[in-house]
Amino acid sequence: MNLLETLQNAVVKAVDQCYGHQIEPDQVTLNVTRKDFTGDYTVVVFPFTKAARKKPVEIGEELGAYLVEHVAEVHAYNVINGFLNLVVADAYWSAFFREALATEDYGRGAPKNSTVLVEYSSPNTNKPLHLGHIRNILLGWSCSQILTAAGYAVNKVQIINDRGIHICKSMLAWQKFGNGETPQSTAMKSDHFVGKYYVRYAQEEKAQKAALVAAGQQEAEPAILGEARQLLLRWEANDPEVRALWEKMNGWVYEGFEETYRNLGVHFDKNYYESNTYLLGRENVQDGLARDIFYRKPDGSVWINLEAAKLDHKLVLRSDGTAVYMTQDIGTALLRYADFKMDRCVYVVGDEQNYHFKVLFEIMKRLGAPFAEGLYHLSYGMVDLPSGRMKSREGTVVDADDLMAEVIEEARKNSEESGVITGLSAVEKQQINTQIGLAALKFFILKVNPQKRMVFDPKESVDLQGHTGPYIQNAGVRARSVLRKAAQLEVDYALAGSYTELAVAEKDLIALLYRFPAVIQQSARAYDPSVVAAFCYDLAKSYHKFYHDYSILQAETEAAKAFRLQLCQLIERTLTMGMRLLGIEMPERM
RNA sequence: GGUCCUAUAGCUCAACUGGAUAGAGCAGCUGCCUUCUAAGCAGCAGGUUCCAGGUUCGAGUCCUGGUGGGAUCACCA
Numbered sequence: 001m002n003l004l005e006t007l008q009n010a011v012v013k014a015v016d017q018c019y020g021h022q023i024e025p026d027q028v029t030l031n032v033t034r035k036d037f038t039g040d041y042t043v044v045v046f047p048f049t050k051a052a053r054k055k056p057v058e059i060g061e062e063l064g065a066y067l068v069e070h071v072a073e074v075h076a077y078n079v080i081n082g083f084l085n086l087v088v089a090d091a092y093w094s095a096f097f098r099e100a101l102a103t104e105d106y107g108r109g110a111p112k113n114s115t116v117l118v119e120y121s122s123p124n125t126n127k128p129l130h131l132g133h134i135r136n137i138l139l140g141w142s143c144s145q146i147l148t149a150a151g152y153a154v155n156k157v158q159i160i161n162d163r164g165i166h167i168c169k170s171m172l173a174w175q176k177f178g179n180g181e182t183p184q185s186t187a188m189k190s191d192h193f194v195g196k197y198y199v200r201y202a203q204e205e206k207a208q209k210a211a212l213v214a215a216g217q218q219e220a221e222p223a224i225l226g227e228a229r230q231l232l233l234r235w236e237a238n239d240p241e242v243r244a245l246w247e248k249m250n251g252w253v254y255e256g257f258e259e260t261y262r263n264l265g266v267h268f269d270k271n272y273y274e275s276n277t278y279l280l281g282r283e284n285v286q287d288g289l290a291r292d293i294f295y296r297k298p299d300g301s302v303w304i305n306l307e308a309a310k311l312d313h314k315l316v317l318r319s320d321g322t323a324v325y326m327t328q329d330i331g332t333a334l335l336r337y338a339d340f341k342m343d344r345c346v347y348v349v350g351d352e353q354n355y356h357f358k359v360l361f362e363i364m365k366r367l368g369a370p371f372a373e374g375l376y377h378l379s380y381g382m383v384d385l386p387s388g389r390m391k392s393r394e395g396t397v398v399d400a401d402d403l404m405a406e407v408i409e410e411a412r413k414n415s416e417e418s419g420v421i422t423g424l425s426a427v428e429k430q431q432i433n434t435q436i437g438l439a440a441l442k443f444f445i446l447k448v449n450p451q452k453r454m455v456f457d458p459k460e461s462v463d464l465q466g467h468t469g470p471y472i473q474n475a476g477v478r479a480r481s482v483l484r485k486a487a488q489l490e491v492d493y494a495l496a497g498s499y500t501e502l503a504v505a506e507k508d509l510i511a512l513l514y515r516f517p518a519v520i521q522q523s524a525r526a527y528d529p530s531v532v533a534a535f536c537y538d539l540a541k542s543y544h545k546f547y548h549d550y551s552i553l554q555a556e557t558e559a560a561k562a563f564r565l566q567l568c569q570l571i572e573r574t575l576t577m578g579m580r581l582l583g584i585e586m587p588e589r590m
Numbered sequence: 591g592g593u594c595c596u597a598u599a600g601c602u603c604a605a606c607u608g609g610a611u612a613g614a615g616c617a618g619c620u621g622c623c624u625u626c627u628a629a630g631c632a633g634c635a636g637g638u639u640c641c642a643g644g645u646u647c648g649a650g651u652c653c654u655g656g657u658g659g660g661a662u663c664a665c666c667a
Contacts, residue, residue: 026607034610044609046647056647082647083610124667164667274667301665310593318665325667354594355662381595382660386602411629420627436629448603451595453660455602460616464629467603467615474629482626522606534604537614548631568626590629 003096003514004030004041006073007086011043014066018059021051032515038078039085040511046082056082090502093510098497100513101570107516107577109151109524116374117340118144120348121158121261121268125253126166127195129260131383131390131398131456132350135445138583139380140348141266142446142529145581147346150524155340159272159332162250168231170194171245172224173201183252189401191256194249201228260400265438265583270339272332280331282323284367285316293366309362311355316363329360330367337371344374346527351379351451378527381453383445398458408437410462411470421589435587436470437462439579443469446582447533467537469584472575475540475547476586479572482552486565492558499563505546509567512539516574520581529582536578543571 008025015021027047033039045059052059057079064077064084075089100106120140123129129137140156148154174197183190201224208222234242261267285302288294294304294316302317316327323331333345347357357377365372382389390397411433415421421429444461448454464470502510516535523531552568555561576586 029607029609031606031609035613036611042610044648046609049647081610161667166667278667299665312593312663315665320665322665324665328667350661351595352661356667358594379595414629418627418629420629444602452603453596457602460602463616465615466629468629470629471615474627478627478630485626518606526606530604531606534614537604541614544630545632547626548628551626553626589627 002518003073003088003092004518006071007041007043007067010067010071010074011063014063014070015048015051018062018066019048019052021048023048023051032511033085037080037083037085038087040088041086043084043086044082045079045084049082060084088511090500090507093502093507093514094497094500096514097510097567097570101566105577106513106570107520107574108149109517109521111153112151114344115153115155115340115342116147117155117157117336117342117345118147118348119157119159119346120144121266122160122349123158123257124161124164124166125194125250126170126198128189128191128256129400131400131403134264134400134403134441135380135383135454136348136350137261137264137266138442138445139378139450139529141264141583142532142581143346143348143378143524143527145583146520146523146529146532149520149577149581152344152524155269155342156267157270157272157336158268159274159277160254162273163235163275163278165228165232166198167246167250168228168235169201170198171242171249172228172231173197173204174249175245176204183255189256189259190252191260192399192401193256194253260404263401263404265585272336274328277332277335278323278328280323280335281327281329282317282321282331284330284334285327288367293363304363304366306359306362309358311359311362314359314363326356326360326363329356330363333360333364333371333375334369337369342371342374344376345371346376346378348378348380351381353377354379376527378450380450383454383456386455386457398456403441403458404438406458407441407462408434411437411440411464414464415590418590424589432587432590435585436464436473436590439469439473439584440464441469442582442584443472443533446529447537449530450528469579469582470590471544472536472540472579473584473586474590475543476572476575476579477588477590478547479543479568479575480586480588482568483565483572485553489553491562491565493562493566495559496562496566499557499559503550505542505549506564506567509539509542509546509571512542513570513574516578523581532578532581536575536582539571539575539578543575 008028008030011028012023012025015023029044029047031042033042043063045056045063048059049056060079060082064079067074067086068077073088073092074086076087078085118140121133121137123133144154144156177200178197183193186193204224205222208224212220212222231242235246285294289296289302294302296302299319301315301319303313303315305313314326315324318324336342336345354377361375364375385396387396415429415433421432440462519531519535523529550564552564553561555564579586
């Protein structure tokens with residue numbers, strides 16, 4: 001039983017003993033005591049006033065006295081207004097600390113025997129990844145890591161939108177204007193290379209459109225659009241030549257994506273491709289039709305009536321019998337179940353698709369899919385620039401690769417200024433600058449609640465001071481530095497156990513570390529990495545202050561030194577793990 | 591128009607299921623490197639939590655009604 005439960009149960013018992021009133025443990029409001037008051041946990045006593053028929057302060061006194069007397073973990077109490085602050089015994093914190101220190105992967109939850117599928121990224125293959133994808137990818141990766149740490153078996157997948165008119169446009173432009181050039185011959189990153197032809201297509205279409213307008217034919221369609229459509233038809237008819245070109249160009253895109261993923265430090269367990277899944281789902285719809293889950297209109301199209309779920313009627317098969325997006329998603333979900341037998345499935349997709357997923361989940365429920373209750377849309381808001389929305393037309397789209405290069409370059413400049421790593425090799429420097437730059441970028445994005453639309457200021461994202469990834473890395477680096485020095489000394493760690501008079505700062509750090517496993521669970525429950533991000537920042541901040549105020553290697557006694565070094569160890573491990581859950585590496589020095 | 595999301599310091603963000611005096615960072619101003627890494631620490635200043643009602647011992651948080659911002663409501667994906 002953890003401390004919170006122990007205290008809650010103790011309060012239940014105290015209320016029963018003192019007032020003969022029965023309550024449930026979850027009716028006890030127990031908060032972490034705010035900084036300005038003494039204590040570790042606070043019981044809100046207002047809810048007991050009716051049962052006790054006494055003033056809140058009196059109740060607090062009585063409950064506090066009872067708890068101190070009967071509960072070993074409660075060492076002291078004080079009452080302010082209707083709040084009963086409990087001071088947890090140092091002995092409890094010390095015992096916890098020793099146990100946590102001895103736990104290799106402190107923070108990790110017990111295996112839950114439950115499988116979660118996380119779908120994220122899911123790009124189109126016509127252009128390179130941009131800032132919006134970065135938020136998606138970081139959220140997806142981080143959630144996967146957090147769910148894993150919470151005890152779930154996690155599989156990461158993406159579905160690649162590799163078919164459709166968009167890729168045909170790139171193909172067409174390459175055929176027309178490419179003169180056979182390749183990513184190799186132009187030394188371009190291959191997804192950017194393909195993206196270049198998508199842009200080239202758009203230019204051509206615009207030019208043709210302008211020519212038509214000039215000729216007074218506003219309504220006419222640019223010839224090149226017809227050609228692109230023709231290409232799509234040939235693709236659908238399995239034309240070998242078109243398929244070969246399609247495979248070549250998509251191959252280039254995948255190569256480029258892989259590089260970006262690698263640089264971001266993420267990967268997938270399985271890729272799904274729309275060219276394989278876009279025909280899926282029709283049989284499931286036929287099946288559902290037979291079970292009267294769907295209905296057919298006179299024109300042959302198939303629909304579902306979701307009015308009972310406060311949604312609309314939704315089309316699931318066109319009148320010509322072909323699949324729509326929804327059909328495909330139904331089929332893909334069932335295919336994935338066949339592949340992974342997941343209990344839950346998380347879709348990391350932008351919030352413009354909220355309605356789509358509401359409908360999808362409702363349909364899966366009605367189809368009786370075994371995982372239907374475990375479907376979750378991790379919906380995130382768009383990333384705006386200080387100047388407003390990113391618009392490809394205005395060229396304000398922030399490219400993922402450029403952005404990463406930029407933050408790393410900023411880290412490099414700062415490293416040179418600080419001079420700490422001047423002695424290292426070029427490779428080591430590069431590694432450290434990469435770690436720092438990416439930390440800045442990743443933390444900047446992940447510290448924000450996913451649900452909210454966020455403003456991304458490139459200038460601010462390369463900040464390395466304050467509420468940032470590098471600030472947290474720096475706390476870890478300081479701890480490592482001390483530990484490195486300690487390794488050169490004779491330290492008798494057996495003495496740590498005799499250090500029992502904890503300073504407030506030390507106890508606060510332990511109390512913070514104590515929350516780590518619960519933070520991981522909460523973050524997993526909410527599918528929200530910002531919970532872990534906030535924790536890492538809190539811990540780093542407390543450690544920085546501790547580091548400033550207390551001497552570790554020159555501690556007053558050998559026992560204090562041994563204890564503080566162990567404290568540094570556990571903090572370093574916890575920060576490293578917490579940051580890893582965000583996809584952020586900890587550098588050795590900085 | 592219907593539905594959903596959102597509004598907190600000059601700016602970017604916090605505030606666990608309703609709990610104490612709404613917190614951080616940035617930007618601005620002051621201090622602290624002869625001592626374990628100053629990418630740090632300490633301090634000053636900055637708020638009618640969009641508005642109006644309501645529920646409650648207690649509301650940034652819940653309810654109702656407004657206002658601003660956004661998304662969505664395709665035989666597109």
